Each structure stands twice: as C-alpha cells, then as structure tokens.
Amino acid sequence: MTVVLKGGRLLDASGERSGDVCVDGVTGQIQDVGPDLSGDVVLDASGCVITPGFVDLHTDVAEPGREAADTVQATSEAAAAGGYTAIVVMPRNGGDRLADLADLEALGRSAACEIVGAGTVSIARDGQVLAPLGELADHGVSLFCDVGVGIQDDLFMRRACEYLVGLEASLGRPLVLAQHCSSAALAAGGVMHEGAVSSRLGLPGCPAEAEELMVMRDITLSRLTGARVHFQSISTAGSVAMIRAAKAGGLPITAEVTPHHLLFTDESCAGFDPATKVQPPLRTAENVLALRDGLADGTIDAIASDHRPHTDDAKERPFDEASSGAVSLETGFAALHTAFVVDADEGADPIGTAIEGAQHRAVVPVAAEHRRSLAELVALLSWQPAEIAGVADRHGCLIEPGRPANLTAIDQTLQWSVDRSDLRSNARNTLFQGWTMTGRNRHTVKNGKITLENGQVQR
Amino acid sequence: MRNLLTIADLSSDDLQELLQLADRFAETQTRDVKKVPALRGKTVVLAFFEDSTRTRTSFDLAARRLSADVVNFSAGASSLSKGESLRDTIETISAMGVDAIVVRHRSSGAPQQVAQWTDAAVINAGDGWHQHPTQALLDSYTIRQRFGSLEGRRIALCGDINHSRVARSDVDAFTKLGAEVVLVAPPTLLPPSLEGWPVSVSHDLDQVVSDIDVAYFLRIQQERMTDALFPSVREYRAHFGLTVDRAKRLKPDALIMHPGPMNRGVELDPAVADDERAVVLDQVAAGIPIRMAVLFQTLGPGQFESEVA
Structure with a gap:
C-alpha cells in the first residue's frame, strides 16, 4: 500500500522545497518525491511543511509498573500526535538486563512510534556495579543513562566512561553516556529552584550549582577518557557556558533542553501547583535566557521532552510530596513553534497571546535574537537528536526516494487550545493547560504507515 | 475576607x-x-x-x-x-x-x-x-498592646529564619505595620535569598541587642545541628541566645518574645524567660x-x- 502526502512543502537537513511524498507501507521507505504523485491513500498536506519525524531523547514510560499513569501504547500515541516517529525510553523500570529490553520491545510492538530502549550505566542505577554495557550494546543500545539519579561517584563515572570508549572502538559505532546532572548531596531535599522564590515560599531549594558541579565533573572526565557525554535537560546558565567551552575545545559533548525550561520561570511555583514541579526545577529568567542563547549558537543540540507521566493522585499532593515531571510529547513542538517561530503581528508578543487563558503564565518573552526558523526548530527535534540517539540511519533522514519513511506534516497556522482532558497520554500533568497554540502536526507516518491522520491517531 | x-x-x-x-x-x-x-x-x-x-x-x-x-x-x-x-x-x-x-x-x-x-x-x-498568619497577627497585637503601635519600632528576629513560618509571616506583618526588622542569624539559618525582603541582616546579636525595641527569638530545632547548620547548642546559645548578660544590654522597656515552645537555656536563659520584659504569655493570651x-x-x-x- 502506498500513501501520498500531497500538496505540502518539504523541509529536511538539505533545505526546503515543494513536492509530494509517496511512501510504501510494505518496504517502509519513501518511494518517490516530486510533483503530482498518486497512491492508494492520499493525505492532504496542503499548507503543511513535511519534515522528517521527530526523535525524543528523553521519555519516561510508566509501564511496566505504573500503568495507571501511562502505558507504552498511550505514550507512543501521544508521541505520534506530537510528530515523533521515535522515542528513547529511559530505563527507569529496569534497563540493566537484556530481558528488560525484550519486555519493552514486546510492549512496543504495536506502538505508534519506534520505541528505542536505553540502557542503564549501573545495575539498578545504584552507581556501584557496571550494567552489562557490552551485552546491551551488542543488542543495539546506543544510549546509557542512570536516569533520575545521575552517577554520583567520580571514580565510577570514570570507569563507565573508559569502558564505553573501549566498546565504541570494538563496535565501530558511537555509544553515549547520558547524564541527568544533579549532585545529590547539594540538591538534597530541594523541590524547586533555590532562589528568591523558594526563599519566599519556604520551600527547600535545589541550587543551580548542584547541576553545574556535575556538568563540570563530567566535562573533566570526558576530557580524561574521550567518552561521549550527553547532558540531559540542562537548566542553568552555568551549564550552558561550560558546555559551550567544552565543545569549543573539541570534546564529544552534546546537550538537550526541554520545552518547559525554555519558557517558564520559577515564579510558576508561586501558587504551589505541583504541575510546576519538574526535575531539574524551573529556574530564573536569567537561566531561561542563557538556554535560549545556547540554542541560538548551537551549544544545545536537541530539544527533548523529559516526558514524565503521573496520575492526578501523584500530583494532587502537597508540593514537596508530589511527584516531579510533566508530560510534554504532545505539546512540545506546538509550544516552541508558538513561542519561537510564529510571526507576531506588528509589536505583538506571540507568547502573550498564547498564554492569555493559561493556567501557568510565568513565561519569559522571546527576544528577536532568540527567534528561530522552522528549519532550526525541526533540526533540534529531528535529525540532531536522531544522531545522538544512534537512530540517524532511519530517523531524521533526508526526504528522498529509498530513505526510511518516517515523516510528519506540520500545519503551521492551525490554532488549538491545550485542554488536559484531551491529552492522549493517560497522564494529564501538563504545564501548558489553557495555552492557545499555533501550529500542530496534521499527519505522521512511521515506517511508511500512517500513525496520525488529520490529527487523529491511527491504530 | x-x-x-x-x-x-x-x-x-x-x-x-x-x-x-x-x-x-x-x-x-x-x-x-x-x-x-x-x-x-x-x-x-x-x-x-x-x-x-x-x-x-x-x-x-x-x-x-x-x-x-x-x-x-x-x-x-x-x-x-x-x-x-x-x-x-x-x-x-x-x-x-x-x-x-x-x-x-x-x-x-x-x-x-x-x-x-x-x-x-x-x-x-x-x-x-x-x-503562620495568626501567629504574626498575635505577635503584632502583643507589640501594639505594649507600645500602642508598631510604627517606627525596631524589631530583631533572631534564630532559625530559613525553617521558620513564624519569621516569614512576622516579617510581612511587622513591616506592613511600619516596624523596621533586622534578621539576626548565621548565614546557614537564613533563607538562600532575601531578595524582596524589606529587612536588614546581622550575623552578630551583640551588635543589635542594645538598640532594639523587640527581641524576638525563634525556636531552634536541635536536628539542625546534624545538617551542619551550626556546631553545637552551646555555641548557638553563646552567639545567638539571650543570655542574662545580653538581656542587661536590652533597653529597659524592650520586649522579649518567643512563639513557643521555648528551649530554656538555648534561645533564652531561664532567668531571662521570666524577665518582666518577656511577654511570651501575653502572646499566648492574644x-x-x-x-x-x-x-x-x-x-x-x-x-x-x-x-x-
């Protein structure tokens, strides 16, 4: 069966042009690109920009274990709706054994996007005994992460880096150690950014320096060992500056940032709504601006969701007891498109209009130098993360015949409102409740099969 | 309301x-x-x-x-x-x-x-x-009862400011009612940021004790010691407690306040707690x-x- 995405413009790493795309559901490849194509099914992409599908480097799935919060299937459908064709699932529920990966593959068999399993670095993420990195790598794992805790011990981090460098040489493909940087001792007890707002609210804070100490150490150990280190959801100006310098020095370092850290400040927490409790915490405007600088100059390579589903019950608790994290896969592109790409009317602030009816409005306005083109935004969501995740052979590819057919069609003008009860994740813990977004994924195609058609997820 | x-x-x-x-x-x-x-x-x-x-x-x-x-x-x-x-x-x-x-x-x-x-x-x-808004109201009430008003009064809040809901409420209430507030504590017991707080800060009780109308002492929790926030109860009393000697340097009409429950011999020496300037029970009554x-x-x-x- 062939599917034609008709009437759109094409945008990939090579640039922008017009044309239809015909994909083959059997081979999973792009069959043809050009004007006036026909096929078994025609999807109207008029007014859309067709890009390679997005790749998320940082998704938590609650299954197995917390299915009330979310399942692999529901998460993948949220991802397809948000334009993703692949998500890297964090090894929060295992990931130190091949069996865990097999379980994940089984759960993801009918998923609406490719489920890419990450491995842990240590057994049970205890930071003491190395996970079977070689076996996991042989099985195809490219990204290793002690999600949630970070590797606290300096010597263990050094050993893990050294061992991965050896594996890389023998396998002949890049292996990445992804680190969620937070010095556990310095951040202990912190539930929001430490600063003026936490001091006023009487909430224990998590200082920016807790993140920066670990970023500094990991850069140092990358220099010592040559290991590829990927910094997950960085949130501070100091991290951006150190990563910028490390990259200028030629180290194999990459970094990601989440949509919420690019928008909201710690003032969001002033109403004690646990929806605003994320990890790392929302920080000050100064940090938000530094992250935007990092996007603009290429210090930050990717936008990742850090999608973390929680039941209402886990969130409707006192702020300090509530679970951390927000769902993001369905809203990430739209939020960033609205804030950074959409052309405002003369003198108008696009975010100002977007948040008029929003529940959380402590958002930093976007300055002219931080505005992005659609191509720049899609690079951060698609081919750049695909490279880091080790899936660039099949995601984020050029749109040309013979390439894997993983695509999304973006309607840049569609306006829609975020209503938590409409989210496709079972979990509803969004920071974007009530936003008026401009731009949405109309169709998504994974391996030549339609996963999203006119905004409806296809099973 | x-x-x-x-x-x-x-x-x-x-x-x-x-x-x-x-x-x-x-x-x-x-x-x-x-x-x-x-x-x-x-x-x-x-x-x-x-x-x-x-x-x-x-x-x-x-x-x-x-x-x-x-x-x-x-x-x-x-x-x-x-x-x-x-x-x-x-x-x-x-x-x-x-x-x-x-x-x-x-x-x-x-x-x-x-x-x-x-x-x-x-x-x-x-x-x-x-x-702890009703505490701040009853504290304000007690001060007003003695002085007629808080306007222009200089109030020292001494002790564990960071972990204190009483301090956060008192600072707001006292300053809104026209008093001047100085926080007295080691940096480890102050909030990480005082941006926006209409207060001054001292790390030395002796510098401020003779020059205040109200000496307000916050309860110190002994478990704070294990968090390395101060070395010992003995050192805390010596630096931040209202000892008998320090109480002598307080103004004769100054008020000594505490939200309770008191650690006698830590925040206030036992004799000081019973000083006629101490209005701890007036606070409770208010x-x-x-x-x-x-x-x-x-x-x-x-x-x-x-x-x-």
Whole structure:
C-alpha cells in the first residue's frame, strides 16, 4: 500500500522545497518525491511543511509498573500526535538486563512510534556495579543513562566512561553516556529552584550549582577518557557556558533542553501547583535566557521532552510530596513553534497571546535574537537528536526516494487550545493547560504507515 | 475576607482592621460569660495534619467562644494514615457541609491547595516553612498592646529564619505595620535569598541587642545541628541566645518574645524567660481574640455590633 502526502512543502537537513511524498507501507521507505504523485491513500498536506519525524531523547514510560499513569501504547500515541516517529525510553523500570529490553520491545510492538530502549550505566542505577554495557550494546543500545539519579561517584563515572570508549572502538559505532546532572548531596531535599522564590515560599531549594558541579565533573572526565557525554535537560546558565567551552575545545559533548525550561520561570511555583514541579526545577529568567542563547549558537543540540507521566493522585499532593515531571510529547513542538517561530503581528508578543487563558503564565518573552526558523526548530527535534540517539540511519533522514519513511506534516497556522482532558497520554500533568497554540502536526507516518491522520491517531 | 492563607494577601489596613476587631473581642473575654453568639450554627473543622498543642487549643477555644461547633480532625487518627490523599480528605470533610477549615500542615503551600478543593473558608494555622498568619497577627497585637503601635519600632528576629513560618509571616506583618526588622542569624539559618525582603541582616546579636525595641527569638530545632547548620547548642546559645548578660544590654522597656515552645537555656536563659520584659504569655493570651477576629472575619456574615456587642 502506498500513501501520498500531497500538496505540502518539504523541509529536511538539505533545505526546503515543494513536492509530494509517496511512501510504501510494505518496504517502509519513501518511494518517490516530486510533483503530482498518486497512491492508494492520499493525505492532504496542503499548507503543511513535511519534515522528517521527530526523535525524543528523553521519555519516561510508566509501564511496566505504573500503568495507571501511562502505558507504552498511550505514550507512543501521544508521541505520534506530537510528530515523533521515535522515542528513547529511559530505563527507569529496569534497563540493566537484556530481558528488560525484550519486555519493552514486546510492549512496543504495536506502538505508534519506534520505541528505542536505553540502557542503564549501573545495575539498578545504584552507581556501584557496571550494567552489562557490552551485552546491551551488542543488542543495539546506543544510549546509557542512570536516569533520575545521575552517577554520583567520580571514580565510577570514570570507569563507565573508559569502558564505553573501549566498546565504541570494538563496535565501530558511537555509544553515549547520558547524564541527568544533579549532585545529590547539594540538591538534597530541594523541590524547586533555590532562589528568591523558594526563599519566599519556604520551600527547600535545589541550587543551580548542584547541576553545574556535575556538568563540570563530567566535562573533566570526558576530557580524561574521550567518552561521549550527553547532558540531559540542562537548566542553568552555568551549564550552558561550560558546555559551550567544552565543545569549543573539541570534546564529544552534546546537550538537550526541554520545552518547559525554555519558557517558564520559577515564579510558576508561586501558587504551589505541583504541575510546576519538574526535575531539574524551573529556574530564573536569567537561566531561561542563557538556554535560549545556547540554542541560538548551537551549544544545545536537541530539544527533548523529559516526558514524565503521573496520575492526578501523584500530583494532587502537597508540593514537596508530589511527584516531579510533566508530560510534554504532545505539546512540545506546538509550544516552541508558538513561542519561537510564529510571526507576531506588528509589536505583538506571540507568547502573550498564547498564554492569555493559561493556567501557568510565568513565561519569559522571546527576544528577536532568540527567534528561530522552522528549519532550526525541526533540526533540534529531528535529525540532531536522531544522531545522538544512534537512530540517524532511519530517523531524521533526508526526504528522498529509498530513505526510511518516517515523516510528519506540520500545519503551521492551525490554532488549538491545550485542554488536559484531551491529552492522549493517560497522564494529564501538563504545564501548558489553557495555552492557545499555533501550529500542530496534521499527519505522521512511521515506517511508511500512517500513525496520525488529520490529527487523529491511527491504530 | 474569604480565606486567611498568607500575610502577603493582607494590606496594612486589613491588618489594622483585624487588630481593632481583636481589641473588641478581647473586651468580651473580660466578661463573666466569655461566649458570644456570633458564629452560632457555623461549623469549624480543625484539620491538623501536623502535631500542635497550643495553636489547636487556641483555635478551638476561639471558635467555641464564638459559639461555633468545632470538630477536631487529626492526621494520626484519620484515613490519611490509611493513604488517603490530601485532596480526598478535604473533599470528604467539605462534603459534610462545614463552614471553615483551619489547616495546619507540614508542607509549605498545603492550605493554598486546600482552598482550591473546598468551598469552605480556609484558615492557615501554619504550613511548612511558609506562613503562620495568626501567629504574626498575635505577635503584632502583643507589640501594639505594649507600645500602642508598631510604627517606627525596631524589631530583631533572631534564630532559625530559613525553617521558620513564624519569621516569614512576622516579617510581612511587622513591616506592613511600619516596624523596621533586622534578621539576626548565621548565614546557614537564613533563607538562600532575601531578595524582596524589606529587612536588614546581622550575623552578630551583640551588635543589635542594645538598640532594639523587640527581641524576638525563634525556636531552634536541635536536628539542625546534624545538617551542619551550626556546631553545637552551646555555641548557638553563646552567639545567638539571650543570655542574662545580653538581656542587661536590652533597653529597659524592650520586649522579649518567643512563639513557643521555648528551649530554656538555648534561645533564652531561664532567668531571662521570666524577665518582666518577656511577654511570651501575653502572646499566648492574644491568640484567643486574634483567632476570634479571624474566624469572625472569614465566617461572620454581619457586623460586630449586631452579633457581639
């Protein structure tokens, strides 16, 4: 069966042009690109920009274990709706054994996007005994992460880096150690950014320096060992500056940032709504601006969701007891498109209009130098993360015949409102409740099969 | 006034109005029969999710003296210990048709959240390190009682500011009422940022002790020592306690205050706690008319004249 995405413009790493795309559901490849194509099914992409599908480097799935919060299937459908064709699932529920990966593959068999399993670095993420990195790598794992805790011990981090460098040489493909940087001792007890707002609210804070100490150490150990280190959801100006310098020095370092850290400040927490409790915490405007600088100059390579589903019950608790994290896969592109790409009317602030009816409005306005083109935004969501995740052979590819057919069609003008009860994740813990977004994924195609058609997820 | 959640929600006029209303309730407490009919038929739930003796007793008495029905709800005995969420607990209490919920919780912000889940009036009886508004009101009342007003008075708040809801509420209330506040503590016991706080800071009690109208000492929790916030109780007393020697340097008409419960021999030397300048029991006494005023303002439909006088 062939599917034609008709009437759109094409945008990939090579640039922008017009044309239809015909994909083959059997081979999973792009069959043809050009004007006036026909096929078994025609999807109207008029007014859309067709890009390679997005790749998320940082998704938590609650299954197995917390299915009330979310399942692999529901998460993948949220991802397809948000334009993703692949998500890297964090090894929060295992990931130190091949069996865990097999379980994940089984759960993801009918998923609406490719489920890419990450491995842990240590057994049970205890930071003491190395996970079977070689076996996991042989099985195809490219990204290793002690999600949630970070590797606290300096010597263990050094050993893990050294061992991965050896594996890389023998396998002949890049292996990445992804680190969620937070010095556990310095951040202990912190539930929001430490600063003026936490001091006023009487909430224990998590200082920016807790993140920066670990970023500094990991850069140092990358220099010592040559290991590829990927910094997950960085949130501070100091991290951006150190990563910028490390990259200028030629180290194999990459970094990601989440949509919420690019928008909201710690003032969001002033109403004690646990929806605003994320990890790392929302920080000050100064940090938000530094992250935007990092996007603009290429210090930050990717936008990742850090999608973390929680039941209402886990969130409707006192702020300090509530679970951390927000769902993001369905809203990430739209939020960033609205804030950074959409052309405002003369003198108008696009975010100002977007948040008029929003529940959380402590958002930093976007300055002219931080505005992005659609191509720049899609690079951060698609081919750049695909490279880091080790899936660039099949995601984020050029749109040309013979390439894997993983695509999304973006309607840049569609306006829609975020209503938590409409989210496709079972979990509803969004920071974007009530936003008026401009731009949405109309169709998504994974391996030549339609996963999203006119905004409806296809099973 | 719908709820009383933080001092920040009140203007200085609101504060003055509450203090004046408390004056009138204080007068009713000198009568032979202390009970007034103002809140007859109203139900007040005391929802204390954290242990408290004096604040709960004070609210309990205040509500009863306004003729309200009072229900005590404590976390240990409740379904909370069976894993029920705060939201479910509050919605359950609300469904029984109560008029006010007085909330004490170990987590900062809990009363704000509670206010979103109920139509009843919510009164904050202390949340985490955040706020304890009725304490700030009764402290202001006590100072005003002695000095006539807080205007221009210099008040030192000494001790563990960072972990203190009393400090956060007092700073707001005292400065709104025209006082000047100096925080006295080692940096480890101060909030990480004082941006926006209308206060000055000293790390040396001796520098400020002779020059203040009110010396307010906060309770020090001994477990703070294990967090390396100060070396020992002995050193704490030597640097930040009101010793007999330091008390001699206080102005003759200065007030010595403490929210209780006191660690005698730590924040205040035993002899100092019994100094005639110490108004700790006046603070406790002020709690009744202050909480009557707060309950009346949030629940009383009418005028003081028709309901009480």
